[in-house]
Amino acid sequence: MANDEQILIERIRGGRTKDFGLLVSRYGSALMMFVGRIVTRQEDAEDVVQNTFVALIVFCFAGWS
Secondary structure, X not given: OOOHHHXXXXXXXXXXXXXXXXXXXXXXXXXXXXXXXXXXXXXXXXXXXXXXHHHHHHHHHHOOO
């Protein structure tokens, strides 16, 4: 049985891009706190988080190469 995240990814792949916002809302803050412990400059941490979500978009629409 697929978990909730897998279902969201499949929905995003199917064109329901609003579900991507749900993933960002669900995991963005926790990811920012995690990255913020490793990357000390706020702007750099924000870039890392943004790049992580961009990578997720690439995965959803192109798959990993």
